[in-house]
Amino acid sequence: MMKKLFRKIWRRKWFLLVILAITGGGFLYYRQGQQKKNEFEESEIKRGQVRQELVLTGEIDALERASLSFETSGKLIYVGVKEGDRVRRGTLLGKLDTTSLNAAYEQALNNLRRYQATIDNVYDSLQNHEDDETFAQKDTRTTAEVARDNAYEAVIIAEHNLKGASLYAPFDGVVTSVTNPFSGPFVLSTQPQFEVVNPETIYFRVTADQTEVTSLKEGMKVLITLDSFPEKEIEGVVSRIDFAPDPNEVSVVYEVEVDLPQLEEIDYRLGMTGDAIFVLESKEEAFWVPAGFVKSDKQGQYLLTQKGDRKVYVELGFEGSERVEVISDEISEGMKIYD
Numbered sequence: 454m455m456k457k458l459f460r461k462i463w464r465r466k467w468f469l470l471v472i473l474a475i476t477g478g479g480f481l482y483y484r485q486g487q488q489k490k491n492e493f494e495e496s497e498i499k500r501g502q503v504r505q506e507l508v509l510t511g512e513i514d515a516l517e518r519a520s521l522s523f524e525t526s527g528k529l530i531y532v533g534v535k536e537g538d539r540v541r542r543g544t545l546l547g548k549l550d551t552t553s554l555n556a557a558y559e560q561a562l563n564n565l566r567r568y569q570a571t572i573d574n575v576y577d578s579l580q581n582h583e584d585d586e587t588f589a590q591k592d593t594r595t596t597a598e599v600a601r602d603n604a605y606e607a608v609i610i611a612e613h614n615l616k617g618a619s620l621y622a623p624f625d626g627v628v629t630s631v632t633n634p635f636s637g638p639f640v641l642s643t644q645p646q647f648e649v650v651n652p653e654t655i656y657f658r659v660t661a662d663q664t665e666v667t668s669l670k671e672g673m674k675v676l677i678t679l680d681s682f683p684e685k686e687i688e689g690v691v692s693r694i695d696f697a698p699d700p701n702e703v704s705v706v707y708e709v710e711v712d713l714p715q716l717e718e719i720d721y722r723l724g725m726t727g728d729a730i731f732v733l734e735s736k737e738e739a740f741w742v743p744a745g746f747v748k749s750d751k752q753g754q755y756l757l758t759q760k761g762d763r764k765v766y767v768e769l770g771f772e773g774s775e776r777v778e779v780i781s782d783e784i785s786e787g788m789k790i791y792d
Contacts, residue, residue, distance in 0.1 A: 494792040496743055498756075498785065503739045503771040503778045507668055507731040511659030513679075513713070513723055517624050517651035523549055524617025526642045529633055534647070536631050540622040546647045547633075549618040549640070558611040565604040572597040626651035629723070655721050657689060657713055659729050660699065660706040668733055669694055675711045679727035682719055689713050689729070736771050739778040746792050747777055756784070757791040 527549035534546050575597040579590055586594075622628075630648035633640060640646060657677055661669060669691060677687040693710040711729060713721065747754050747769065755764040756779065770778030 496746055496790050496792070498740055498742055498779065498788045498790060500738060500740055500786045502735055502737050503741045503776045504735040504773050505733045505771055506773055507661075507665060507733055509659040509661055509665070509709075509729050509731070510726065511657050511709075511711075511729055512727070513655055513721055513725045514658045515650045515652070515723060516654040516656065517626060518654075518723070519623050519649050520630075520645040521546065521620050521623075521647045521649065522645045523547075523620060523640065523642050525549070525554070525614055526640065527551075527554075527618060529638055529640050529646075530636050532631065532634060532636055534628045534631065535634060536628055538628045540626060540628060540649065542622055542624050544622040546620045546622060546628070546649075548620070551615060551618045554611070554615045554618055558608070558615050561604070561608040561611040565601070565608050568597070568601040568604040572601045620647060622649050624649070624651050625653075650723060652721065653715075655713055655723070656692065657711040657727070657729060659709050659711065660702070661694075661709050663698075663705045663707075666694065666707045666709070669709060669731060674732060676730040676732070677711065677713070677727055678730075679719075679725050681722070681725050681727075685719060687713065687716070687719070691731075734771070736778065739770060740780070740784060740786065741771075741776040741778050742790060744772070744775060744777045746790050747779070758788060759791070 529547060530550045531545075531548040533544070533548075534540060540546070572594075575594050579586065579594060582590060626649045628647060629650050630645075632644065632646045657675075671691050671694060673691045675689045675691060677689050679685070679687070689711040691709060692712045695707045695709070698705045698707055742756065746756060747767075748757065748764075749755070750764075753766050754769055755766045757763065758765050765781060765783045767779040767781040767784065770780055772778070
């Protein structure tokens with residue numbers, strides 16, 4: 454009997470605890486909902502410029518940028534620069550051991566002299582036979598001429614190889630890379646040894662797809678923000694838009710070149726990344742609000758001018774990435790709006 458009574462009391466107590474938990478949870482949910490409902494983000498209607506923009510990411514590159522390697526393999530015997538050096542066009546950067554190359558060039562010159570002497574002798578023996586030259590004489594003359602011509606080509610090749618053992622700066626610029634800073638190692642012709650960049654020719658390179666490139670044109674102003682200098686907005690100008698897509702990309706994209714101004718407070722470096730804002734169209738002295746404050750219902754777009762109570766219906770004008778132009782007779786500059 455006592456056990457049944459105890460079970461009955463326990464069930465009632467458990468039931469009351471469940472009711473209290475549900476009631477308490479519901480009250481807390483209601484309070485949180487009310488607090489959230491009463492919390493509004495506030496802004497105001499402002500007057501100024503609204504821009505339609507296209508934002509593309511890119512990086513700094515240079516028009517005059519050369520990666521230099523020797524035309525033949527060999528022992529590196531001279532390195533005349535180090536990274537960071539400024540060089541003039543024609544400055545000797547490095548040189549290979551030319552002992553064997555110079556010997557090959559001298560041998561080629563000697564062969565040319567020998568075959569030239571042979572053909573001079575043939576020409577001398579064939580004087581006064583221009584009109585009655587026999588096939589045997591023609592064969593002798595042609596053989597000598599071919600040998601002389603081949604010897605001349607061998608001289609050109611040997612001279613080219615000899616010159617290719619030295620590397621010179623192709624333009625005024627800065628040495629940005631030196632693979633082997635000391636002489637002595639054997640280097641391959643396939644391995645780049647020096648990189649020279651002309652800092653006067655740097656530009657900001659972006660790629661635009663086929664739906665974006667039609668909105669761009671040469672001479673268009675561009676606002677660039679580099680990741681290395683986020684507080685500085687750089688004004689550039691579109692100088693070139695590729696006519697053909699980039700063959701190295703899987704999708705159809707076109708390279709766009711933006712000229713960068715030379716600024717003393719910014720030390721440009723190749724490969725620096727950032728965003729380029731292309732101003733497609735703009736309107737001055739427009740009423741605008743942050744894009745997130747524009748709401749819509751069945752009647753159209755509206756702004757909340759009181760905390761959740763009053764709607765002011767507006768028409769939208771220019772729509773930028775952050776600003777939206779609003780048009781209405783019921784709005785004014787400085788009017789508070791809520792989200």
